[in-house]
Amino acid sequence: MSAPELAVTERGRVLVLEMNRPEARNAMSLQMAHEIADALDLLDTRPDLSVGVITGANGTFCAGMDLKGFARGERPVVEGRGFAGLVQRPPRKPLIAAVEGYALAGGFEIVLACDLIVASREARFGLPEVKRGLTAAAGGLLRLQRRIPYHLAMNLVLTGRMWPATEAAAVHLVNDLAEPGEALDAALALADEIAGNAPLALAASKQVLVRSQDWSLEEMFERQHEFVQPVRESADAREGAQAFVDKRAPRWTGT
Structure with missing residues (x-):
């Protein structure tokens, strides 16, 4: 080797x-x-x-x-x-x-x-x-x-x-x-x-920025949905909101 x-x-x-x-x-x-x-x-x-x-x-x-x-x-x-x-x-x-x-x-x-x-x-x-x-x-x-x-x-x-x-x-x-x-x-x-930010949100945000360069105005909001919707439904999204309410640092799991 x-x-x-x-x-x-x-x-x-x-x-x-x-x-x-x-x-x-x-x-x-x-x-x-x-x-x-x-x-x-x-x-x-x-x-x-x-x-x-x-x-x-x-x-x-x-x-x-x-x-x-x-x-x-x-x-x-x-x-x-x-x-x-x-x-x-x-x-x-x-x-x-x-x-x-x-x-x-x-x-x-x-x-x-x-x-x-x-x-x-x-x-x-x-x-x-x-x-x-x-x-x-x-x-x-x-x-x-x-x-x-x-x-x-x-x-x-x-x-x-x-x-x-x-x-x-x-x-x-x-x-x-x-x-x-x-x-x-x-x-x-x-x-x-x-x-320090939510890992799923980071990856999804990157993918939309990279992929949307050639999306038309008519389709861009629909096409971003496949990337951003799973983030909205994630445990990290709930954790981020709860951490804000609790006034503490979020504990991300990437799920």
Whole structure:
């Protein structure tokens, strides 16, 4: 058995995923993609977990696909979840990217698949695939223009240039900037704030925000019903109301 390439730890209601291939700048391998997929399944199925945080070891987020593996014919894709076991089907629950150093190519596409982004002021993003005769096919071309202005997205894709996190924050792609070395701590503080809320409500709210982008005005209220109605009928909804009446902190069960 190969040594794990993803370190997974629990911190209260927060699940932390640390990509751990520092010798390759955490480039994505097939093994690590499967380990990420397994960790996200754990996040989604455990009612006592509310939020995920994904980061990289040794001061780098992820340099993208492992090109040595690609040269051997290996593609770090998990069926049904896509590249990195993540980009095609992110988890139902909120996922935060904590970025130090470089998030390039597939690494940036992992970031774009997350719901919130915390980055070091010295972090760098980029989609340099065109410089390697490739395209950003793991969600970069699909998601980037939905996150930032069209012409900026086109510039980044066609030039393949490095993009400082400070510039990304200026157009609100990055939620919070941290001092170098402190991105994970800042992401965990944000995750703890989110995890204080009802887990079913968090997951349902995320799903409506993500899925409703192409719903028509005529159908959007009906289509959100399948996500929000189970929350209204949940034990957590009753607990939230009772905690308000009792003037105490709610005790969420995720049911």
